Amino acid sequence: MFELDVQSRRPIYEQLMDNFKELMINEVLQEHNQLPSIRILAQELEINPNTIQKAYKQLESDGYIYTLPGKGNFVAPPKSIKNPLKEEKIRNELTKVLSEAIYIGIDKHEIYKLVKDISPLAKEGDS
Numbered sequence: 001m002f003e004l005d006v007q008s009r010r011p012i013y014e015q016l017m018d019n020f021k022e023l024m025i026n027e028v029l030q031e032h033n034q035l036p037s038i039r040i041l042a043q044e045l046e047i048n049p050n051t052i053q054k055a056y057k058q059l060e061s062d063g064y065i066y067t068l069p070g071k072g073n074f075v076a077p078p079k080s081i082k083n084p085l086k087e088e089k090i091r092n093e094l095t096k097v098l099s100e101a102i103y104i105g106i107d108k109h110e111i112y113k114l115v116k117d118i119s120p121l122a123k124e125g126d127s
Contacts, residue, residue, distance in 0.1 A: 002016065002019045002045060003015075003019065004016065004019075004045060004047070012047055012051050013051050013052075013054040013055040013058070014055075016045075016051070016052065016055040017055045017058055017059055020035070020055070020059060020064065020065075021059075021064060024064060024075055024078075029075050030075060031075050031076065031077040031078065032074050032075060032077075033074065033075045034071075034072050034073070034074050035056070035065060035072065035073040035074065035075070037072060038052045038053055038056065056073050059073075060073070062086070063076055064076055098111060
């Protein structure tokens with residue numbers, strides 16, 4: 001379920017966060033799904049529970065998950081993740097990548113198709 005590279009310079013908690021985000025984006029983990037407990041996940045991945053706790057805290061801070069005391073951690077609804085700084089960062093990254101794509105000759109219609117293919121809202125709106 002998770003790909004962690006212990007040899008990487010990137011911290012394990014960041015890798016774990018990226019894995020969770022990918023599962024959420026690909027709707028493997030859907031809103032209000034409960035995440036594995038810290039203790040069980042630490043045992044499965046054979047990593048320190050504090051590392052998982054750090055990832056969960058950051059995911060909660062970023063709005064990807066929420067905690068119910070005594071119940072656990074759950075996937076937050078996608079639309080509740082409003083973060084203007086994160087949005088600006090993503091817009092800047094997209095601008096850079098799209099500019100490069102156009103520069104190397106990727107047609108704008110192909111870019112539109114890619115966006116349409118990954119966007120559930122665009123698919124619903126076209127029906």
